Amino acid sequence: MNILSHSEENYLKHIYHIAGKERNKVATNSLAERLETKASSITDMLKKLKEKELIEYEKYKGCGLTDLGENIAIQIIRKHRIWETFLVNELNFKWDEVHDIAEQLEHIQSQELIDRIDAFLGFPKFDPHGDPIPNKQGKIEYRELKINLSEAKEDVNYEIVSVNEDSLALLRYLDDNKIGLGSEILILERYDFDNSLKVKIKGKKTINLSEKVTSCIGVRPM
Amino acid sequence: MNILSHSEENYLKHIYHIAGKERNKVATNSLAERLETKASSITDMLKKLKEKELIEYEKYKGCGLTDLGENIAIQIIRKHRIWETFLVNELNFKWDEVHDIAEQLEHIQSQELIDRIDAFLGFPKFDPHGDPIPNKQGKIEYRELKINLSEAKEDVNYEIVSVNEDSLALLRYLDDNKIGLGSEILILERYDFDNSLKVKIKGKKTINLSEKVTSCIGVRPM
């Protein structure tokens, strides 16, 4: 396998994320939206990735990663999360500042480098957003019991264990409202018409969160 | 000034290095050789860099950096040397293993990142090869008294303070012969016909070094 381009690596990573645990087929348009490119550009690249046996792809039918492609995607995610952990734990960046830098660092080509950073950090299991860091073999230990805040029950105390990192605006919003990993959260009321929640963050005032927000927050009962 | 491409940054860096302290004009062919591309490709890029006012360039007359171009080149060199220091001091890479990784890391776009790594390292003045690390303002403190081993005198004790890093083969050669930064070296004899030297490394056996080798080694009288 030749070295992949920065762009090819990015496609694999995003296909992996969109497909999710259920390994759903990934539509051309969903990739286009996520990568902020036109659908025609996606089609071009999908042909190339299929040629290299990194994805399965049939015209008009969407795509999915092959085992090879998935392994590579996971290694890129590993690098991304290790670098984020380094930036936050060692260089004192805030968790909402590191995404763009990690997006660059994840493409540095050196297995030895990432393994040494991993060791330097003491082989962390989770990154600053609460997401699991795949190990060198690509194995991912999912945090148990984690559910989305949007699916959580009323009158139960939860701890926030992850925040989907893809929107900087969201991260800023949470930071402004002093919501972060480890915050204790209690659902006071659920409004069925828009599935928004009135919640109480321990030690702070109550606040209303839209489903757009709650669906990005992972929680665990305490 | 827009963000420069990886390739443009590389050109500036190499022009800076070839020009040297005397700011000599840089010939198209010397860049071609160094970048391992064809002269015609160099010409293409020189036109573009001139257009962006990063270099001065006249057809058939070679090129040189403008103040703007030089500032950028120095910042890339700063990044390269800070990353090399990080890799050696913090991750325990050997000084001859870090060049290729640093070549990638030097293009990461984040002023904040490099400043924090610099602080993390305690604002080092020299990198593992003994070369000075420009500060944030681009100022370079050259090590005083440093000369090339090829120009050193007989019967004087020197300390090795720098090794030109561009040839991996050379670094390997020196490592194999247990020659490194801090080694004490004494010139026993100079052979005028090829300017090679017979030298003694303190605590080790004597060895003959060609001018090709000695011209890459910086020393300081002890």
Place this chain on the structure above:
DNA sequence: ATTACTTTTTAGGCAAGCCTAAATTTATTT
């Protein structure tokens, strides 16, 4: 100073990765 040699530039092409516009396939309505 004219010839021969070296260096550099021009001209035309190619692959990667993106684009727009138009054609095609699939999905949804009526």
Place this chain on the structure above:
DNA sequence: AAATAAATTTAGGCTTGCCTAAAAAGTAAT
């Protein structure tokens, strides 16, 4: 099931950064 809408692909183009081959400019040697 035909018509419309949405998703996707094709066709053709553009820029970047490289290439080869040929022309032009500069340098050296007779």
